[in-house]
Amino acid sequence: SAVISQKPSRDICQRGTSLTIQCQVDSQVTMMFWYRQQPGQSLTLIATANQGSEATYESGFVIDKFPISRPNLTFSTLTVSNMSPEDSSIYLCSVELWEGLGTDTQYFGPGTRLTVL
Amino acid sequence: GQQLNQSPQSMFIQEGEDVSMNCTSSSIFNTWLWYKQDPGEGPVLLIALYKAGELTSNGRLTAQFGITRKDSFLNISASIPSDVGIYFCAGQLIPPTSGTYKYIFGTGTRLKVLA
Numbered sequence: 001s002a003v004i005s006q007k008p009s010r011d012i013c014q015r016g017t018s019l020t021i022q023c024q025v026d027s028q029v030t031m032m033f034w035y036r037q038q039p040g041q042s043l044t045l046i047a048t049a050n051q052g053s054e055a056t057y058e059s060g061f062v063i064d065k066f067p068i069s070r071p072n073l074t075f076s077t078l079t080v081s082n083m084s085p086e087d088s089s090i091y092l093c094s095v096e097l098w099e100g101l102g103t104d105t106q107y108f109g110p111g112t113r114l115t116v117l
Numbered sequence: 118g119q120q121l122n123q124s125p126q127s128m129f130i131q132e133g134e135d136v137s138m139n140c141t142s143s144s145i146f147n148t149w150l151w152y153k154q155d156p157g158e159g160p161v162l163l164i165a166l167y168k169a170g171e172l173t174s175n176g177r178l179t180a181q182f183g184i185t186r187k188d189s190f191l192n193i194s195a196s197i198p199s200d201v202g203i204y205f206c207a208g209q210l211i212p213p214t215s216g217t218y219k220y221i222f223g224t225g226t227r228l229k230v231l232a
Contacts, residue, residue, distance in 0.1 A: 109159050
């Protein structure tokens with residue numbers, strides 16, 4: 001398994017501002033993911049962040065709104081830009097680990113609870 | 118975004134009862150993962166399934182990877198109050214062209230256990 005931490009754990013922000021969320025994992029991983037979980041909903045993939053390449057965004061998510069950095073194999077950041085109340089969600093990072101031949105799994109951080117006023 | 122059909126959406130059960138929930142899709146998946154999420158926390162991995170037909174247990178939890186690779190179920194036996202939470206399935210989707218694997222999540226099952 002992996003130990004994943006996120007900062008901040010929660011924040012309350014004003015509309016129009018930006019927030020950068022950090023994700024740190026205790027081992028080197030190739031693939032990291034960023035998800036959004038709106039209140040009472042399931043998880044929706046925002047983008048996949050591989051070290052050394054540009055993030056791959058899912059339909060409905062764009063780099064200008066959610067820029068991602070992946071400077072090394074243990075760290076990533078997600079920025080929520082020009083925030084509006086509709087961006088109020090839990091933002092989760094996750095990593096994919098290979099635990100044996102054909103046995104990859106995905107582990108999650110504790111999440112960042114964002115409220116935009 | 119794309120999501121898996123998960124049922125039931127929510128359930129109230131008595132302590133000691135068995136619980137069953139499932140996920141279905143029109144897509145074929147490589148891997149099925151089952152998670153539990155408590156309020157204010159990230160999802161915690163419960164069981165991982167890698168082969169069609171595979172049946173795996175983890176304590177009181179049992180999950181199976183459907184033969185068609187399009188579905189999976191999770192059973193909880195003899196439920197206890199700490200089983201309360203939201204349970205999500207996730208399927209690893211193979212992209213149509215060479216690209217990144219990604220996981221699609223179910224809509225969630227909210228479980229409430231009555232003592």
